[in-house]
Amino acid sequence: MNDDFPTPITTQPSTFNKTGTWRTFRPVIFYDKCIRCMICWKFCPEPAIIIVNAEKYTAPRDAIKKLDAPEINYDYCKGCGICANECPTKAIDMVFEESLEERE
Ligand code: SF4
Numbered sequence: 001m002n003d004d005f006p007t008p009i010t011t012q013p014s015t016f017n018k019t020g021t022w023r024t025f026r027p028v029i030f031y032d033k034c035i036r037c038m039i040c041w042k043f044c045p046e047p048a049i050i051i052v053n054a055e056k057y058t059a060p061r062d063a064i065k066k067l068d069a070p071e072i073n074y075d076y077c078k079g080c081g082i083c084a085n086e087c088p089t090k091a092i093d094m095v096f097e098e099s100l101e102e103r104e
């Protein structure tokens, strides 16, 4: 091991840094396509996808409606798009933030 170049190790948990301000594109989940497989949750590099109660969102089928659902926490979502890329049903769209601000 070379002590001149030590491996950087964080002393803070991921929730310490709110990375939501980094975002240019915002992931939006279309729950009518979401099969609640939680692949997005598994691949998200930030604590930005949380698991919420099954009844909170609509689902494409009754059997799926019994499973807990993913929800994006925009305080931590940095807009990297990994979730949209990995989603097997293409239930996540990346939407340009400025176009959302214009609508508000
Ligand atoms: S990866 Fe796609 S289908 Fe699976 S839980 Fe996430 S949004 Fe839903």
Ligand code: SF4
Pocket (backbone or CB within 6 Å): 027, 043, 044, 045, 046, 048, 049, 072, 076, 077, 078, 079, 080, 081, 082, 083, 084
């Ligand atoms: S865009 Fe990136 S940071 Fe945001 S929810 Fe998807 S995977 Fe996580």
